Amino acid sequence: MSNTYAKIIIQGSPISKSNFKLSNKNGRSILPYNSGKYHDRYAIYEEQIAYEARLQNPNTVFTESLIAILKVYYKSEKRHPDTTNIPKSIFDGIEKSGLIINDAQIRRLIIEEYYDNKNPRFELELFGESTHYMNYEIREKQISSPPIEYSAPPNKKSQSISKPKKKTTDSNKFCCEICGKSIKKEDAIFANKGKTILCHNCLKRLF
Incomplete structure (x- = not known):
C-alpha cells in the first residue's frame, strides 16, 4: 500500500x-x-x-x-x-x-x-x-434544519455565580468588590459613580 x-x-x-x-x-x-x-x-x-x-x-x-x-x-x-x-x-x-x-x-x-x-x-x-491538500468551505443552508440543543452538564447546573455584596447588614459597612472583606464607610473607596467599592489594599494592587 x-x-x-x-x-x-x-x-x-x-x-x-x-x-x-x-x-x-x-x-x-x-x-x-x-x-x-x-x-x-x-x-x-x-x-x-x-x-x-x-x-x-x-x-x-x-x-x-x-x-x-x-x-x-x-x-x-x-x-x-x-x-x-x-x-x-x-x-x-x-x-x-x-x-x-x-x-x-x-x-x-x-x-x-x-x-x-x-x-x-x-x-x-x-x-x-x-x-x-485540504479544501473545505462552509455554506449557509437554503432551508434551516432543527437545531441540536445542548444544556449545561449536571455538575454545573446547581452552581451559581456568587457576587460580593456591596453592603452588609450594617449600613455603615461595605464589602470590597475584589476581596469581599468588610470595610467601614469612611475607609471605602467608591468608583464607577459609586457602583464599585474597593478597600485601600485592593486599590494599591491595581496600580
Missing part, C-alpha cells in the same frame, strides 16, 4: 482519557491496563487501536506531515464524550501501532460527529501532505 494514504476503522464506542490522571510514586504519568480497575480501559482501548491499525495497514509507515479526517459514530446523540477530547486517545493508539512516527505529524484535522446505535465506531483517514 502507498505510504500516502491509510484508513483505519475501529469498532466500539470511542472513549476519551482527557480527564484521566494517574501517576506513580515518582510523579510520572502512567496508563495501567491490568490493575483490575475501571481505568484499565484507557490503555486497553489504545492497544486495540494500535493492533487493528497495524492489521488494517500492514505495510504502511508515515514519516511525513499528514492530513486527518476523523469520523466518530456514537451510540447515543445525548450521552457521549466531548468529541473535541476524542483525538488524543485515538492518535496515541495510532502512534503505538507504528503507522505514524509521532502524532505531531497531524497538521490538519477535521472531526465529524455522527450517531449509529447499532454500530458505534470511528473511521480515520490519513493523507500524506506531499500528495494531498
